[in-house]
Amino acid sequence: MGELKVVNLGLESFAENLRAKGAAAVQVRWKPPAGGDTAMIAALDRLAAGAAVDVEAANLEAVSRILKGKPTLVDVGVALEVIPGMTKTTILHAGPPITWERMCGPVRGAVIGGLIYEGLARNREEAEALAASGRIRFDPCHHHGAVGPMAGVVTASMPVWVLENAAFGNRAYATFNEGLGKVLRYGAFSEEVLARLKWIETDLAPIMKRALALHGPLDMKNIIAQILQMGDEGHNRNRAGTSLIIREFAPFLVRLGEDPEKIVKVLNFMNGNDHFFLNLSMPACKCTVDAARGIEGSSVIIAMARNGTDFGIQVSGLGDRWFTGPASMVEGLYLPGYGPKDAAPDLGDSVITETAGIGGFAMAAAPAIVQFVGGTPEDALAVTRRMYEITVTENDVYRIPALDFRGTPTGIDLRKVVETGILPAINTGIAHKDAGVGQVGAGLVKPPENCFKDALAAFAEAYAR
Amino acid sequence: MGELKVVNLGLESFAENLRAKGAAAVQVRWKPPAGGDTAMIAALDRLAAGAAVDVEAANLEAVSRILKGKPTLVDVGVALEVIPGMTKTTILHAGPPITWERMCGPVRGAVIGGLIYEGLARNREEAEALAASGRIRFDPCHHHGAVGPMAGVVTASMPVWVLENAAFGNRAYATFNEGLGKVLRYGAFSEEVLARLKWIETDLAPIMKRALALHGPLDMKNIIAQILQMGDEGHNRNRAGTSLIIREFAPFLVRLGEDPEKIVKVLNFMNGNDHFFLNLSMPACKCTVDAARGIEGSSVIIAMARNGTDFGIQVSGLGDRWFTGPASMVEGLYLPGYGPKDAAPDLGDSVITETAGIGGFAMAAAPAIVQFVGGTPEDALAVTRRMYEITVTENDVYRIPALDFRGTPTGIDLRKVVETGILPAINTGIAHKDAGVGQVGAGLVKPPENCFKDALAAFAEAYAR
Numbered sequence: 001m002g003e004l005k006v007v008n009l010g011l012e013s014f015a016e017n018l019r020a021k022g023a024a025a026v027q028v029r030w031k032p033p034a035g036g037d038t039a040m041i042a043a044l045d046r047l048a049a050g051a052a053v054d055v056e057a058a059n060l061e062a063v064s065r066i067l068k069g070k071p072t073l074v075d076v077g078v079a080l081e082v083i084p085g086m087t088k089t090t091i092l093h094a095g096p097p098i099t100w101e102r103m104c105g106p107v108r109g110a111v112i113g114g115l116i117y118e119g120l121a122r123n124r125e126e127a128e129a130l131a132a133s134g135r136i137r138f139d140p141c142h143h144h145g146a147v148g149p150m151a152g153v154v155t156a157s158m159p160v161w162v163l164e165n166a167a168f169g170n171r172a173y174a175t176f177n178e179g180l181g182k183v184l185r186y187g188a189f190s191e192e193v194l195a196r197l198k199w200i201e202t203d204l205a206p207i208m209k210r211a212l213a214l215h216g217p218l219d220m221k222n223i224i225a226q227i228l229q230m231g232d233e234g235h236n237r238n239r240a241g242t243s244l245i246i247r248e249f250a251p252f253l254v255r256l257g258e259d260p261e262k263i264v265k266v267l268n269f270m271n272g273n274d275h276f277f278l279n280l281s282m283p284a285c286k287c288t289v290d291a292a293r294g295i296e297g298s299s300v301i302i303a304m305a306r307n308g309t310d311f312g313i314q315v316s317g318l319g320d321r322w323f324t325g326p327a328s329m330v331e332g333l334y335l336p337g338y339g340p341k342d343a344a345p346d347l348g349d350s351v352i353t354e355t356a357g358i359g360g361f362a363m364a365a366a367p368a369i370v371q372f373v374g375g376t377p378e379d380a381l382a383v384t385r386r387m388y389e390i391t392v393t394e395n396d397v398y399r400i401p402a403l404d405f406r407g408t409p410t411g412i413d414l415r416k417v418v419e420t421g422i423l424p425a426i427n428t429g430i431a432h433k434d435a436g437v438g439q440v441g442a443g444l445v446k447p448p449e450n451c452f453k454d455a456l457a458a459f460a461e462a463y464a465r
Numbered sequence: 466m467g468e469l470k471v472v473n474l475g476l477e478s479f480a481e482n483l484r485a486k487g488a489a490a491v492q493v494r495w496k497p498p499a500g501g502d503t504a505m506i507a508a509l510d511r512l513a514a515g516a517a518v519d520v521e522a523a524n525l526e527a528v529s530r531i532l533k534g535k536p537t538l539v540d541v542g543v544a545l546e547v548i549p550g551m552t553k554t555t556i557l558h559a560g561p562p563i564t565w566e567r568m569c570g571p572v573r574g575a576v577i578g579g580l581i582y583e584g585l586a587r588n589r590e591e592a593e594a595l596a597a598s599g600r601i602r603f604d605p606c607h608h609h610g611a612v613g614p615m616a617g618v619v620t621a622s623m624p625v626w627v628l629e630n631a632a633f634g635n636r637a638y639a640t641f642n643e644g645l646g647k648v649l650r651y652g653a654f655s656e657e658v659l660a661r662l663k664w665i666e667t668d669l670a671p672i673m674k675r676a677l678a679l680h681g682p683l684d685m686k687n688i689i690a691q692i693l694q695m696g697d698e699g700h701n702r703n704r705a706g707t708s709l710i711i712r713e714f715a716p717f718l719v720r721l722g723e724d725p726e727k728i729v730k731v732l733n734f735m736n737g738n739d740h741f742f743l744n745l746s747m748p749a750c751k752c753t754v755d756a757a758r759g760i761e762g763s764s765v766i767i768a769m770a771r772n773g774t775d776f777g778i779q780v781s782g783l784g785d786r787w788f789t790g791p792a793s794m795v796e797g798l799y800l801p802g803y804g805p806k807d808a809a810p811d812l813g814d815s816v817i818t819e820t821a822g823i824g825g826f827a828m829a830a831a832p833a834i835v836q837f838v839g840g841t842p843e844d845a846l847a848v849t850r851r852m853y854e855i856t857v858t859e860n861d862v863y864r865i866p867a868l869d870f871r872g873t874p875t876g877i878d879l880r881k882v883v884e885t886g887i888l889p890a891i892n893t894g895i896a897h898k899d900a901g902v903g904q905v906g907a908g909l910v911k912p913p914e915n916c917f918k919d920a921l922a923a924f925a926e927a928y929a930r
Contacts, residue, residue: 026639085881230705231695233868240695243708248716260719269715308853368694377866400698401842402831402867 008289033139033419034453039316040418041267043456046464048413051299052391055317055415059139062292062300062391063411070166070230073218075279076209080156083144083173087121088157092141094152094349095307096322100138103292104308105325106187106344109435110140110151113165113286117197118155124189142303143320145290146173147282147337150185150431151308161280163220165287172287174280176200176208179273185348186431186438195221199265205268218248224358225397227277228408229328233366234281235350236373236427237361240278251280252376269305282349285356292316292411299459300392301412303357304424305448306348307430311447315414315455318462319422324454325448330430332443333374344433351426357395358408360425360444361387365408372444373427383425384409385446389425418456423447493639497648498884499918505883506922511929512880518762519930520782520880526756527765527781528876531821533843534753535631538683538745539595541674548609548638553620557606558789559617559814560772561787565596565603569773569792571652572810574900578605578654582662583620589654607768608785611638611756612747612814613652614740614772615896623662626745627683630752636751638822639745641665645712646740650813651896651903661732672731676717678903683713685749689823690862692742693873698831699746700815700824701838701892701907706742711735745815750821757781757876764924766877767855769820769889769912774898775813777910780879780920783927790913795895797908798839809898815889821858822875825890826852830865830873838892838907846910849874855889856883883921888912904929 003315006025008015015025034040047055056074062091080086091114103111112127115136121127130136141148148154160173178196182188212218227233230240246267255261270276272325293302298316305312312324327345334340363369364384367377381402388394394407411423424447430441471490473480480490498500499505512520545551557702558572568576577592578600584591596603606613615704625638647653677683688709695705711732718728721852728859737743758767763781767894772779777789792810799805818824828834829849832842846867852874853859877889888911 032628048487107518133681197914226704229696234783239691241704243705245711246712246715247708247732250711251729254719254728259726260722263719264716267719268710272715323835370866370871377869401835406840 004072009408019047030419035421037453040202040453040456043416043464044419044422045143046460048054051297051463052465053301055297055463058295058297058394059300059413062295062302063170065291066288066411067393067396068195071288072164072221073212073220074164074204075162075163076159076212077162079154079158079160079173081087082162083146083154084100085139085144087137088118090134090137090139091115091143091145092152092154093307094141094145094148094150095305096312096324097140098138098307098309098311100310104344104347105434106347106431107153107308108153108447109187109189110184111183111350112435113193114153114155116189117194118157134293141316141349142368142431144173145171147286148175148185149177149282149350150348152349153184153186154343156186157201159201161283163280163283163287165291170284170290171286172290174283176204177273177276177279178441179269180275183333186429186437187435189436193410202263204266204269205264207253207256207258208249210256211249214252214255215249220280221397224281224284226400228358228362228365228398229401231366231368233362233369234357235278236429237322237354237366237369238277238281239274241281242270242274243282243354245277250413278350281358282352285352285358289352289356296320297463299414301355301414302389304351304426305349306342306346306456311346311451313451313455315459316358318455318458321458323451323458325451328445328448329372330428330441330443332430332441333372333442334430337438338440341433342440344431346426346428346447348428348432350428354426355412357391357408358398360427362398362400362408363425363427364402366400369427372456373444374442386422387425389420390422414452414455414459414463419450423450423452431432466467466868473924475776491827492914496886497526500886502918505918505921508925508929509880510886511925515930516762516928519553519599520569520762520764520928522834523760523762524765524857524876524878525781527560527760530633530756531753531876532858533632534686534756534862536685536749536753537629537631538626538677538685539629541670542627542629543678544619544623544625544638546624547627548611548619550609552602552858553583554600555581555602555604555621556620557604557609557613557617557813558772559606559613559615560770561775561777561789562605563603563774569776569809569812570771570899571617571812571896572618574652574654575618575649577900578649578658579618579620581654582659583622605770607770609638610751612751612817613640613650614642614743614747614815615813615894616652617814618649620808622666624666626748628748628752630756633756634750637748637753637755639748642733642738642741642744645740645904647812647903651894653903654901668745669734671730672718672721672723672727672792673714675721676714679717679720679883680714685745686862689746692862693827693830693863694824694866696831696833698827699825700743700835701894702831702834703742703746704739706737706746708733710742710745718924743815746823747817748816750823754775754817754821759784762928764879766879768821769816770814771811771816773809775918776811778920780924783920783923786923788923790916793910794912795838795893795906795908795910797895797906798837799895799906800904801846803897803905807897807905811891811893811912812896815893819889819891821930822873823863825892827863827865827873828890828892829867832867834892838909840909847882852890853884855887865892879920879924882917886914888914888917
């Protein structure tokens with residue numbers, strides 16, 4: 001009889017015990033699909049056995065629309081005038097739908113700020129009473145073609161960037177980034193915050209609108225392709241993007257014939273805030289991914305978003321239905337004086353960047369981001385590499401130099417997420433849990449697994465034969 | 466007798482033959498020092514046996530001065546007024562000293578253009594006659610604290626950036642980058658080239674001088690640290706650097722109260738030329754490295770430069786003496802319609818960036834550069850890693866995210882270059898060999914080995930006991 005040679009599958013301790021006894025044992029790296037969740041395995045099996053429509057073909061159609069997308073900055077408008085379905089008493093917020101009662105601290109803070117900004121309330125108490133009264137309609141940004149970072153609050157008078165997907169004609173909207181520190185999107189609503197919002201409305205936005213009109217439509221796809229060669233990933237690192245926007249617009253700002261001090265203030269504002277670009281990359285991603293909505297039989301995820309209470313996803317083949325789970329806590333680095341106990345759960349629509357294949361999915365392009373969100377440059381490479389396992393394709397324009405110009409992982413396939421247990425990688429800012437404070441850090445967050453499983457169950461229900 | 470097991474050193478074919486016969490043979494990767502050059506081995510041995518001064522200590526002093534350097538943009542001036550030793554009939558050029566007779570095509574072209582620009586000649590023929598007459602003094606930029614990309618021609622009326630090493634008080638100078646295409650530095654001297662130089666003199670430089678005065682001194686060390694996180698290496702990739710300069714100066718340009726169309730033209734000029742930053746990174750490196758000149762016993766290289774005919778180096782402990790070898794041909798990528806037969810040999814002072822530890826030495830920070838100079842991103846990482854073998858230290862401020870924020874390899878030790886046979890990695894533009902044409906490509910170049918060997922022989926002569 002020959003020597004005992006064992007190939008072990010499953011619990012590694014069996015192999016370890018054999019090795020301890022001197023026997024040769026090889027451990028096979030294998031995990032059961034869906035972490036062994038029998039309901040999920042059944043759903044995956046039913047889909048694999050043959051769906052009512054061709055899921056693979058539907059997904060290829062979805063990603064082909066994403067790749068064809070031509071996000072273009074075309075205008076600056078006022079929310080009430082340009083966002084479909086907007087009213088004077090509507091407040092848009094980040095993430096899936098939520099009631100005032102269930103909103104987290106920073107979203108409440110931003111709603112309070114928004115109501116005071118609109119003149120619908122004079123102070124916190126009035127705003128809270130009004131918000132609770134039922135006379136304000138709360139609606140997700142995503143339901144109106146909009147996206148908002150962190151609290152994501154958009155009110156009627158706020159100016160918004162207007163992006164158009166030139167390949168499909170659909171539009172997306174986002175407010176102007178307010179900068180760092182005490183800002184509405186992190187739930188701050190002090191006078192300083194409201195005064196800045198007013199200046200954005202009266203000065204910054206009209207000036208940028210005129211400069212953009214002189215400049216003509218700006219091809220955001222080209223800009224995003226460039227920033228990925230310049231150390232940005234378009235979500236939490238936007239220094240290159242903001243720089244390119246400034247150099248693109250500076251000559252046109254000078255040409256406006258405007259009071260030079262106003263132009264100086266605009267330039268200083270952009271120069272002083274490296275996240276100025278975030279509120280352009282987000283709607284660029286939104287209008288790109290929206291073109292892949294509602295494709296019969298597609299399991300591609302076309303929205304991920306958080307309201308600080310719930311994390312939600314939408315799937316191309318499942319209409320506008322949200323699948324939600326509890327918003328997670330973010331693992332990351334904190335600003336001096338703050339720690340995990342101060343943090344609100346995961347918040348904001350900025351995960352639209354990951355949904356479109358940049359942001360956390362393109363971290364390999366932005367190794368310096370780890371100084372902001374934690375980890376090592378090697379981790380950043382690993383994050384991007386892992387995302388290829390849950391996506392349908394690779395972008396043909398957005399390329400990552402450090403991965404030998406491989407395209408960014410694009411088109412998250414719900415089935416792959418559940419089967420592999422690999423959750424989408426998201427990097428994000430961390431808001432203070434209380435209304436009125438602001439940002440306390442940044443890091444990486446794992447979305448709740450159950451929303452993907454619930455979505456897969458619904459997908460199998462809808463499409464498995 | 467046991468089995469034959471061989472450890473082979475030297476010619477690998479011995480080991481291969483043994484392996485072919487079934488014997489175990491291990492090949493040791495070993496090369497004789499200095500490629501087996503006995504004169505060089507003797508020089509290295511004499512130095513290792515004990516030098517008249519402590520070379521290690523002298524080199525640590527040299528790199529400590531380089532690391533302490535604070536390159537700062539302080540002013541814009543006119544060459545005649547600010548560059549020490551400049552006269553109306555002096556023409557500064559790149560590289561080590563060279564006579565008109567030995568100058569390559571593009572340097573001759575730039576000299577012709579410079580003489581016409583100065584009004585010293587009316588056309589090519591007059592310029593060539595004057596250049597050959599002995600009435601023009603040709604001098605290396607490096608002899609006047611200046612550096613010039615490619616031909617590097619500086620004439621009396623040209624405006625120059627004035628950089629100061631705030632830690633040591635020494636200054637460096639460089640002209641304004643003219644952009645791409647037909648430009649003086651690549652040897653073009655058509656009317657278009659001369660008109661642009663005139664505009665730089667009458668508009669761009671005075672405007673930037675006033676903007677800089679409003680802005681105050683600009684910390685270039687901080688900017689260079691940032692660009693290395695943004696995909697630039699400061700020699701052949703300068704998109705981030707140029708972007709940061711634009712966003713830094715735009716508000717101050719607006720404040721000048723100047724004719725808006727002039728400001729627009731300045732902004733468009735900078736926006737249209739990603740190498741605008743090169744002529745700032747070069748003097749920043751020059752004033753940094755110059756502080757390490759003339760240290761008794763130091764084998765740190767404090768200048769590398771090429772005039773298209775000769776490649777030359779200077780060594781800290783050997784005064785201002787040049788050691789030269791024939792300028793090499795560049796291996797790289799060519800613009801459409803051009804090939805190696807069109808190329809002039811290696812040219813320009815821009816290798817001051819590598820001398821200071823950025824440029825080719827920091828290619829790992831700029832993986833996208835391979836689209837311009839050839840190779841793969843993995844090659845770019847390998848180039849930087851190899852340079853640690855011939856340098857004394859690592860920069861404490863200039864860090865490379867992809868190498869886990871390791872500092873750039875800094876302070877080239879002449880002894881290590883000769884001992885290992887690893888030549889400094891240089892990336893560079895390629896000029897057309899004929900006067901008047903311009904850039905035809907970009908790539909990587911190997912400097913001639915003999916100048917390093919000659920310098921080592923002189924160093925041993927000067928310092929070995």
